[in-house]
Amino acid sequence: MKRMSLSRLLPLPLAAGLLSANPAWAQQASPVSAADEDRLDALQRQINEQTRQLEYTRQSLEQQQQALSRLQSALNEEVLANARARGAHAPAVMPVLGQAPVLAAQSAPTQATPPARPAAQPVGQAPESDSRPPEVAQIFDQPGVLTPPGKLVLEPSLQYGYSANDRVALVGYTVIPAILIGLIDVRQVKTTTAVATLTGRYGINRRFELEAKLPYVYINGDTVSREIFTGSAQDRVFNASGNGIGDVELTARYQINQGGPDKAFYIGWLRYKSRTGKDLFDVVTDCVTRCVANTTGTGLPLDLPTGSGFEALQPGVTWLYPSDPVVFFGSLSYLHNFKRRNVSRLLVDGKRESLGDIEAGDIIGFNLGMGLALNEKAAISIGYDMNVVGKTQQNGQDVAGAVRVTLATLLLGGTYRFNDRVSLNVALGAGLTRDTPDVTFTARVPITF
Numbered sequence: 001m002k003r004m005s006l007s008r009l010l011p012l013p014l015a016a017g018l019l020s021a022n023p024a025w026a027q028q029a030s031p032v033s034a035a036d037e038d039r040l041d042a043l044q045r046q047i048n049e050q051t052r053q054l055e056y057t058r059q060s061l062e063q064q065q066q067a068l069s070r071l072q073s074a075l076n077e078e079v080l081a082n083a084r085a086r087g088a089h090a091p092a093v094m095p096v097l098g099q100a101p102v103l104a105a106q107s108a109p110t111q112a113t114p115p116a117r118p119a120a121q122p123v124g125q126a127p128e129s130d131s132r133p134p135e136v137a138q139i140f141d142q143p144g145v146l147t148p149p150g151k152l153v154l155e156p157s158l159q160y161g162y163s164a165n166d167r168v169a170l171v172g173y174t175v176i177p178a179i180l181i182g183l184i185d186v187r188q189v190k191t192t193t194a195v196a197t198l199t200g201r202y203g204i205n206r207r208f209e210l211e212a213k214l215p216y217v218y219i220n221g222d223t224v225s226r227e228i229f230t231g232s233a234q235d236r237v238f239n240a241s242g243n244g245i246g247d248v249e250l251t252a253r254y255q256i257n258q259g260g261p262d263k264a265f266y267i268g269w270l271r272y273k274s275r276t277g278k279d280l281f282d283v284v285t286d287c288v289t290r291c292v293a294n295t296t297g298t299g300l301p302l303d304l305p306t307g308s309g310f311e312a313l314q315p316g317v318t319w320l321y322p323s324d325p326v327v328f329f330g331s332l333s334y335l336h337n338f339k340r341r342n343v344s345r346l347l348v349d350g351k352r353e354s355l356g357d358i359e360a361g362d363i364i365g366f367n368l369g370m371g372l373a374l375n376e377k378a379a380i381s382i383g384y385d386m387n388v389v390g391k392t393q394q395n396g397q398d399v400a401g402a403v404r405v406t407l408a409t410l411l412l413g414g415t416y417r418f419n420d421r422v423s424l425n426v427a428l429g430a431g432l433t434r435d436t437p438d439v440t441f442t443a444r445v446p447i448t449f
Contacts, residue, residue: 138425140383142269153449160442163436164191191219195215206255216245220240220241249273275310279310308337311338376417382411388405408433409440422446
């Protein structure tokens with residue numbers, strides 16, 4: 001039972017009178033009451049402080065438990081699914097409060113603090129990679145995953161392609177069906193290309209990156225021709241080749257939305273293609289005068305170009321849709337070739353032949369694919385790429401014989417990740433139309449700095 005001083009039990013005048021009437025009692029009660037008051041006040045302050053500390057600890061534990069629940073949900077729904085799709089290590093999940101993840105251990109306060117402080121907030125923050133699209137084995141020219149901010153990726157690559165086209169030209173007239181009087185020109189055009197490219201990508205921030213490509217092109221073409229009814233029964237082979245710097249490209253990419261579980265990621269990009277490579281109008285053409293039906297020459301270039309000869313601008317959008325255990329991806333683009341005015345080509349005798357204004361056909365591109373992780377380091381992708389090339393125009397009119405061309409390729413690729421900095425990506429393409437290269441093989445080695 002607490003002991004209290006007389007001044008707290010009795011009114012002040014009455015207490016003063018009793019103490020003055022009995023001095024011994026005053027001497028006995030006053031010292032003990034003062035010590036009790038100090039001790040009780042100290043105990044009360046200690047209890048109040050401990051109560052506040054317990055309340056802060058309870059609120060901090062509740063915040064950490066809620067944050068761990070949010071982190072558990074994010075890891076289960078997005079991080080683990082994306083990690084399986086791209087073949088990356090899945091982060092460990094420790095939902096037990098006493099075994100918090102590393103993020104929580106690093107950012108949680110060591111002492112209880114008022115709830116107004118956001119000290120426990122980093123516990124519930126999703127890892128930075130959660131807001132990025134899942135990585136897949138690259139089989140198309142445009143990658144789907146942006147470079148992390150402040151990181152530089154150098155990607156040397158080598159592409160090999162081979163195509164063979166057959167053409168039969170009939171120039172003459174028929175007496176009766178099945179009898180042709182005139183010239184039959186049978187041609188086979190076999191083209192081999194090898195393109196070595198150095199690509200650099202730099203992440204400006206989490207949603208924006210810049211890319212530059214510097215290609216070096218080697219191309220070789222063999223034209224096989226046999227003319228019947230001209231006294232020759234042997235094939236004639238016309239060979240031409242070329243090598244040099246190709247068309248330099250610059251690309252900017254921006255991630256449009258956040259994306260997430262059952263939500264697609266959308267990445268918009270804009271590509272500029274220069275004409276730094278040697279174009280078709282700069283190489284020597286096998287013509288003495290204007291070539292008409294190949295009467296004054298083969299009409300073929302003596303050297304093959306390493307560039308398209310036209311500047312181009314290509315906007316597009318890439319999308320990725322994670323659906324465990326695969327990732328669906330694709331893109332849609334439109335390439336516009338800028339018109340060239342007062343174009344002329346170089347003839348074999350050193351003269352130039354004026355061709356007027358030339359505008360190459362625009363290209364509508366579309367591709368679709370899916371990626372699947374085999375384990376933590378290996379993943380495969382399969383896809384379909386299609387481009388529709390418009391007609392080329394000369395002086396505002398379609399070039400004689402110009403037609404729309406559809407290029408379609410079936411692609412199969414794989415990726416093997418050696419470590420966090422270096423990986424190997426290969427892609428094999430098979431042409432599905434006669435105008436598409438029969439086979440292409442691409443190897444890329446992205447290195448992150």
